[in-house]
Amino acid sequence: MSIIVQKFGGTSVATAEKIHRAARRAIKAKLAGKQVVMVVSAMGHTTDELLALAKEVSPNPPKRELDMLLTTGEQVSISLMAMAIHAAGHEAISFTGGQVGMVTDAAHTKARIRSIDGSRIRRHLDEGKIVIVAGFQGVTPDGAITTLGRGGSDTTAVALAAAIGAEVCEIYTDVDGVYTTDPRIVPQARKVTQISYDEMLELASLGAGVMHSRSIEFGKKYNVPIHVRSALTDTEGTMIVAETKGMEDIVVRGVTLKRDLATVVLQGVPNQPGMASKIFAQIAKHNIVVDDIIQNIYSQGAEANIGFSTTTDDAKEAAVICRELTKEVPIKAIEVDDKVAKVSIVGIGMKTHTGVAAKMFNALSEAKINIKHISTSEIVISVIVDLKDAEIALRTLHTAFGLDNGE
């Protein structure tokens, strides 16, 4: 009998009524002949409330104890979900992460899954029960309770699906799938029927995905089809699957916009080996996350401009660190621009189509948008533009690559 995993996020189990709705969905799948595993997050804002409680007690709580605290949120949800299924006349049983052998390393608050023992789940599925597992949590080999960090419940669901050989992992959420871009900015945005793991990973890292990248990596590694869909309707959502030949016909799957970025550019840095290394070692030492590296070398000169983009939050500290650096590295000037944004196009079709970048730059040029920096990877082209131009750039590219609704 085929197994499906259904994951319900916090908004989908925020009230008793929503819990019953999720329960009905699992029962429906069971009646359709599937074995069903549910993975459930904490109700609504529970995690935030628990964090607030911790802050009341301690400004800097030990991470092990934070995990002990936060995992109660999912434990409440799974028990209520089991009650809801029982109330509807079906068999269900709930398990914490530890109880189903979700073993992680000991990196509290951001633990990584080491192994999963699917045998207990399979046994209860074979007894005809719907099995409900707490998302976001695991245990160390020593039995300490851990959490998987942001997006942890998605990771639980996909990893479980891989471990027990589920045919699909359904992610129920408050949106009905993955969109070509943010519909709040581009009303013509369309739902994507199918997307590859790699494209989805890029969308996630560009801040546009509905899922966290770690869960998608799991899906890719173990080839688990992930179905992102609405908890409120029966409409089909978006399937995240392994890349197929046909998928390359679409050049651009989606376009994204990342705000709250800043660029820090060091001007007049000696054009000699070791300079970049010195600069970025210092940046990394202070835990500043570099988004993209920007380097313009004056073609024949002795000097270069080296820079990077980072969050607006980190940019201030980064500038201070760079000013410190002027003591050892002869930097002529430091230029910080915190009114920029990154606009990207993502698609595996780029691998086989030519002229994509040219088409992108041309469209932006026609819209009179100045490109400040460019970065590319195999399936992504990104440009940094002035923040004021960002939304127009997004709409322009959405149209230029044929993603508008109805096309």
Next chain:
Amino acid sequence: MSIIVQKFGGTSVATAEKIHRAARRAIKAKLAGKQVVMVVSAMGHTTDELLALAKEVSPNPPKRELDMLLTTGEQVSISLMAMAIHAAGHEAISFTGGQVGMVTDAAHTKARIRSIDGSRIRRHLDEGKIVIVAGFQGVTPDGAITTLGRGGSDTTAVALAAAIGAEVCEIYTDVDGVYTTDPRIVPQARKVTQISYDEMLELASLGAGVMHSRSIEFGKKYNVPIHVRSALTDTEGTMIVAETKGMEDIVVRGVTLKRDLATVVLQGVPNQPGMASKIFAQIAKHNIVVDDIIQNIYSQGAEANIGFSTTTDDAKEAAVICRELTKEVPIKAIEVDDKVAKVSIVGIGMKTHTGVAAKMFNALSEAKINIKHISTSEIVISVIVDLKDAEIALRTLHTAFGLDNGE
């Protein structure tokens, strides 16, 4: 190094401030050279709130899932307590019942402890940590989460104290000890310095104890001294200990009042073997808890009056059952009196002192209180009186047996 167990009830950990207060108490004991284990209940009304949440989802939730739900309350408390101790600059580590090997049977919502593995607790104590354990909960040998039922956190504390050889189990609560009687009714009530397990067990079953009887039974069985004391002050409370010779000098340790009782008396029942058995089998079958059995046999007659006391809630159903019984047993009349109360005197001194009952009846008689029924056991004498006389009876006996304040 000697170990102490400190148990904090829900009211003693209801807020962040109270958690810090409890933490300071544990730290103080540690600085005084003790190894400290804390057992903590769920904060304030958490358990009631979780039960309300369950009721919202299901009118009749499976007990296994109720346990899964309710145990989150203590898990929240232990993590916050560990954070509070860390914030004060000391080492602490929290554990769920399952994590410290609190193994129970599988009777969900009222599980009984089967075994405790104290080794993990001892290891962390030896590393200099304050160990915090979730009260009220355990796991089955199969790993399912259970709860110990009413008063479960006290049971956890005393059982743990026994398992790890603690010198004392301190129960911190919102009263400062065990009183000779309810001070709200008898202002002269005094705090008892020392009381035997047996006396405390009787007080608990008469509804007057601050602790549940199961925890006292554990204390008695493993001879763990239990110190009931206030979470708010440093005043010494009441020590519950094994009976010593000197304790018998006090004839009566306390007097109690149990309201919400009713008597059901079946009049004119044939005075022949098997009648009582028939009646009480029927009562038991309907899960009605009989408080005391009342039997007045007409000295030379062919008929007897058989009756019992029970809660006023159960009395109505009991009367219906007895009326049904008249079809098989020739009962002349059924008399229900739901305006009665039970007043009792408790003391191990009764075992060696004579005339205690006579003194009791005489005192009540002088106060013009009519005794409706009498029941006795080795260290208790109880009378059932009219509800309207109950408080006067309590005060009368408190004075008569020399328990008033200042004596």
